Amino acid sequence: MxxxxxxxxxxxxxxxxxxxxxxxxxxxxxxxxxxxxxxxxxxxxxxxxxxxxxxxxxxxxxxxxxxxxxxxxxxxxxxxxxxxxxxxxxxxxxxxxxxxxxxxxxxxxxxxxxxxxxxxxxxxxxxxxxxxxxxxxxxxxxxxxxxxxxxxxxxxxxxxxxxxxxxxxxxxxxxxxxxxxxxxxxxxxxQGTDKQDMNIQDVIRLDHNKVNVLFAEIAKSNDPQKLQEYFGQLYKDLTAHAEAEEEVVYPRARAFYGQDDTQELYDEQAEMKRLLDEIKAIDPSSSQFKDRIKNLATIVMDHVRQEESTLFAAIRNNLSSDQSEQWATEFKAAKSKIQQRLAKETQGSAR
Structure with a gap:
């Protein structure tokens, strides 16, 4: 486990x-x-x-x-x-x-x-x-x-x-x-990192890049301890990212991104969370562990492609720069609170 x-x-x-x-x-x-x-x-x-x-x-x-x-x-x-x-x-x-x-x-x-x-x-x-x-x-x-x-x-x-x-x-x-x-x-x-306020696309893309690195690290490692470490980080990152999007981004984007497309994002993240909890119960040394990780990576990467193409385009077309930067500020604040909650839950379960 x-x-x-x-x-x-x-x-x-x-x-x-x-x-x-x-x-x-x-x-x-x-x-x-x-x-x-x-x-x-x-x-x-x-x-x-x-x-x-x-x-x-x-x-x-x-x-x-x-x-x-x-x-x-x-x-x-x-x-x-x-x-x-x-x-x-x-x-x-x-x-x-x-x-x-x-x-x-x-x-x-x-x-x-x-x-x-x-x-x-x-x-x-x-x-x-x-x-x-x-x-x-x-x-x-x-x-x-x-x-x-x-x-x-x-x-x-x-x-x-x-x-x-x-x-x-x-x-x-x-x-x-x-x-x-x-x-x-x-x-x-x-170069490219010297502006004070990132927009919401910048911040979400940073999350995507980090998750992609974690998937790559898991794929190339056979050390159960390192696999546990990387998955632990992946679990926290994906959970905080998804909850912050569902709190700050998706409800507001629905108006211009569309009911069906927005619901698809919610559904993909629900499946992602289900798989995360399923993988959490599997021993990293088991062959099932990496098989489930591959399934998770497929879902997450499809989700990433949709966000970075159609959702980002809809945001660019419907939000001003100030609005997009404000969303980023609120997204980071929401994500920080979620991370604090997850840290407390981890400490509680360790006792």
Whole structure:
């Protein structure tokens, strides 16, 4: 019998992603504070641009976490650190230079955390790599932010220590470093993932791609433990995806997609859920396991083809960009709640 997924490596990555989100929120709070405290127009302009990036990147990070499909909570120590830094930033104990200095250290922590998640994902599974792919956007932009912040720290530090302005060549050096870094690795990796708001088609397609990876991983593995791990993730991903579609997308699409076509989507997902529960009761080492997985894959891929052709076309023809992005926001929120519920149910059944 396939038990509910309980993989420590995936849980560890979930915790690290939650840590990164908490730090990202702190970075945004800091930058908003710096804009209020700064009296230097050039420094303010730099913080304004960094803030815009960080607000966009928070949205990307939230998408990554929902795509990953394993809810996590920040470590207590990280929460305590954030609370302490927030208190220092809002107080008067630190000078403006000291606050920005601490902020640059947080950016460094964020860069390293993002890179570590990327490296860990390579060891855990191809589906994890597919889910966390957009983190590359955040990693590269944070690295560029670090270079800008180093320049700001130098300018503010020289002013605090000497009362004089630093050599303006600092800014030129910083800009050269950013341009070199972005030119080498940034543009190719971040292309297509740099917008703040995905539309509903983008978000659903990401789900489809990840599920396709999981089917491929199951097909090529003969290790019962890995099969259990991959199916556990597949079960959660398909369940959350289907329920979120049935809550947010299908009821609204019925008006322009048609009663019969919409009902067909519901029926396909009902059959998919039935098969998921059937497979859950089969031992991964049994030959029946992969046979049922093949049946499930056929149903899911047919469902995917219908959504990505006719349903997506109907959405494009009937929704504005803003409406489609709003559906995506609501879909991710619904999916996140469903994932939290599934996680609690798993914990309850394990007791």
């Amino acid at each position: 396939v038990s509910s997924l309980d993989d420590t490596k995936r849980k560890a990555i979930a915790t690290k992603l939650a840590d990164i989100k908490l730090i990202q929120q702190l970075l945004i709070e800091n930058e908003q504070l710096f804009l209020r405290e700064s009296s230097d127009s050039e420094i303010s302009d730099r913080f304004r641009k960094i803030l815009e990036d960080d607000q966009k990147n928070l949205g990307i990070l939230e998408t990554v976490i929902v795509q990953y499909g394993n809810p996590g909570q920040p470590k207590d120590t990280v929460q305590q650190m954030v609370d302490k830094v927030r208190q220092l930033m809002q107080g008067s104990e630190l000078t403006f230079f000291e606050k920005v200095f601490q902020h640059e250290l947080l950016k460094h922590q964020q860069v390293m955390s993002g890179l570590l998640v990327h490296k860990a994902a390579q060891k855990v599974g191809a589906d994890v790599m597919a889910a966390i792919g957009p983190l590359n956007t955040i990693n590269f932009e944070n690295r560029a932010h670090q270079e800008q912040l180093k320049g700001v720290v130098e300018v503010l530090g020289v002013r605090e220590l000497t009362g004089q302005d630093a050599d303006q060549g600092i800014w030129a050096r910083v800009q050269d470093a950013i341009a070199a870094f972005s030119g080498v690795v940034g543009s190719a990796v971040t």
